[in-house]
Amino acid sequence: MYPPQQSAYDRAITVFSPDGRLFQVEYAREAVKTGSTSIGIVCRDGVALVAHKRITSNLIVGDSHEKIFQIDKHSAAASSGLVADARKLVDFARLECQKHHLTYDEFISVEMLAKKIGDHLQFYTQLGGVRPYGVSLLVAGVSDGQAHLFETDPSGALFEYKVTAIGAGKKTVEELMEKEYKDNLSEQDAVKLAIKALKKSLSQDEKLTASYVDVMFISKTSATGRSYSKEELATLV
Numbered sequence: 344m345y346p347p348q349q350s351a352y353d354r355a356i357t358v359f360s361p362d363g364r365l366f367q368v369e370y371a372r373e374a375v376k377t378g379s380t381s382i383g384i385v386c387r388d389g390v391a392l393v394a395h396k397r398i399t400s401n402l403i404v405g406d407s408h409e410k411i412f413q414i415d416k417h418s419a420a421a422s423s424g425l426v427a428d429a430r431k432l433v434d435f436a437r438l439e440c441q442k443h444h445l446t447y448d449e450f451i452s453v454e455m456l457a458k459k460i461g462d463h464l465q466f467y468t469q470l471g472g473v474r475p476y477g478v479s480l481l482v483a484g485v486s487d488g489q490a491h492l493f494e495t496d497p498s499g500a501l502f503e504y505k506v507t508a509i510g511a512g513k514k515t516v517e518e519l520m521e522k523e524y525k526d527n528l529s530e531q532d533a534v535k536l537a538i539k540a541l542k543k544s545l546s547q548d549e550k551l552t553a554s555y556v557d558v559m560f561i562s563k564t565s566a567t568g569r570s571y572s573k574e575e576l577a578t579l580v
Contacts, residue, residue, distance in 0.1 A: 357471050367475055368468050371424075371497035374477035378423035380512035380544050381410060383481040383492040384524070385505045386533035389562040390483040390490035392421040393537040395512075395545070396555050411557045415440040417450050417566040418484030419559050423510035424497075425477040432476060436460055450566075453484035457493035457501055465499025479509045485566040512544025519543055530560055534571075538579055553577040 352358050353366035360366060379397040383390065394410035411421045412433040420436065422429035439459045443451035460482060467475050475497045482493045494507050506524050508516035519540045528536065538558075542551050553576035561568045571579075 355471065356468060356474060365468060365498075368498045371475040371477045375424040375479045375497065375509060376511060376513070378425075378478075378510045379410070380508055380510040380516060380541060381421035381423045381481055382508045382516055382537045382540060383421065383483050383494070383504065383506065384520075384528075384533045384537050385490045385492050386528040386530060387526070388530040388533075388564075389485060389560055390492050391530065391534050391537060391558065391560045392419055392481060392483050393534065393541060394421045394423075394557045395510075395541055395551070396557060398555060405554045409557075411559045411570070413559070413568050413570075414456070414482075415444075415450060415484075416568070417486070417561065418453055418456060418482065419561060419568045420483070421481040421509075421557075421559075423479055428476045428478040429480065432460065432463070432478060432480060435463055436482075450486075452486040453482065453491040453493065454486065454503075456484070457482045457491075457495065457503075460495055461499045461501040463499075464495060464497060468498055481507065481509060483561060484568075485561050485563055488563055488566075490561065490563055508540070508544075512541070515544040516540040530562075534558060534560065535579060551580055553580050556580060 352360040356367045379395045381394040383392050392411050396408050396410050413419045414436045440451050464476055467473050480495045492504050494502055506520045553573055556576055558571040559568050
């Protein structure tokens with residue numbers, strides 16, 4: 344019998360502590376907090392994802408470090424946490440989109456897609472012999488002419504936001520957005536505000552350049568995602 348200490352309850356995902364906590368899920372959330380910051384923001388023209396790429400060496404090819412993934416024509420996701428876990432989760436989401444399209448001959452709604460991702464995450468909090476995903480995703484897209492933004496959590500919890508952030512700079516970004524975000528922002532103003540928040544979330548010795556940022560915008564009118572070019576990013580940053 345294990346002694347009544349925290350270490351007795353964090354050795355398996357299926358064991359609750361006496362106060363009802365799953366420590367492995369909380370550890371997964373800590374992994375997300377150490378990741379670089381990603382921001383999602385809804386505006387009148389659609390929804391934007393802005394992500395900071397933490398490149399630790401000049402020898403790394405920046406384009407090989409993905410932070411924003413296109414899931415389907417009308418949806419995308421930005422990650423924070425373990426990148427390998429993010430890729431696996433994105434592959435799952437892409438497969439769900441294809442299955443829905445083949446079955447119903449229509450694009451899956453962003454809400455349904457986010458719920459399927461949340462259900463998949465939750466499954467890995469109650470199965471012996473596995474660990475929770477150490478990643479959070481911002482799932483963004485357009486359904487029926489409306490832009491949507493959802494934040495997932497390693498526990499499987501799911502919430503829709505007008506603007507939110509994940510990763511190390513979450514608190515700083517949300518404090519700035521509480522003051523400056525407005526519902527009727529244009530695409531350009533929304534992306535500029537997100538990049539401003541991203542700059543503020545960085546430490547003093549970190550400098551934001553175009554090669555360290557990924558931006559994708561999904562338009563309401565075309566319901567299609569578009570990644571910003573390096574030239575566009577250089578102008579904005």
